[in-house]
Amino acid sequence: MSAASCLRSEDQFLCCICLDVFTDPVTTPCGHNFCKNCITEHWNSNDQYLCPMCKEVFNTRPKLRVNTFISEKVSQFRQEAQQKASSSSSEQQAAKPGEVPCDVCTGTKLKALKSCLVCLISYCETHLEPHLTMSRLKRHQLMDPVENLEDRMCMKHDKPLELFCKTDQTYVCVLCSVLDHKTHEFVPLKEEYEGKKAELGKTTGLYG
Secondary structure, three states, rough: OOHHHHHHHHHHOOOOOOOEEEOOOEEEOOOEEEHHHHHHHHHOOOOOOOOOOOOEEEEOOOOOOOHHHHHHHHHHHHHHHHHHHHHHHHHHEEOOOOOOOOOOOOOOOEOOEEEEEOOHHHHHHHHHHHHHHHHHOOOOOEEEEOOHHHEEEEOOOOOEEEEEEOOOEEEOOOHHHHOOOOOOEEHHHHHHHHHHHHHHHHHHHHHH
């Protein structure tokens, strides 16, 4: 199955209310499908019994029954997704010393491809997939994987510490540089890290 057809099939099984794969899919009289809990809560919190998809209004609350066809298809889709995840994880590499491991993997920790600045979690290729395919997760900001992501976030502005303030000799985020360290001298964190590494190399070279 190609990636494109896989994405198309996933879209067919997404509830438009929670934007996740259906759980107990039910069909409204107008023919649209939702998670049973999603549409029930939607109607509980609104004055009208309205379909969120086509906006058709029902005079009385429709009786909802589980759509067995969609339910079976969703079950098959979940099984295929799990098989795909397990087969792809066997092809991926376990994280080596010095590499950032996936925070979600149980057992053998695979090498992380990206870290999410919203979830504060690092993901391997398999566990990263929802961030690339699901609309609500696509809005999350991803960066190259880093360990101890929470320690690398600015406590004041909840942004990644991407800069090094040479004036105060401290790590800062972009907002810090504009608001609190306006007149100071900055370098990107990577540049500071490379500089320190080079200095360390010279030092060890002297004593080596």
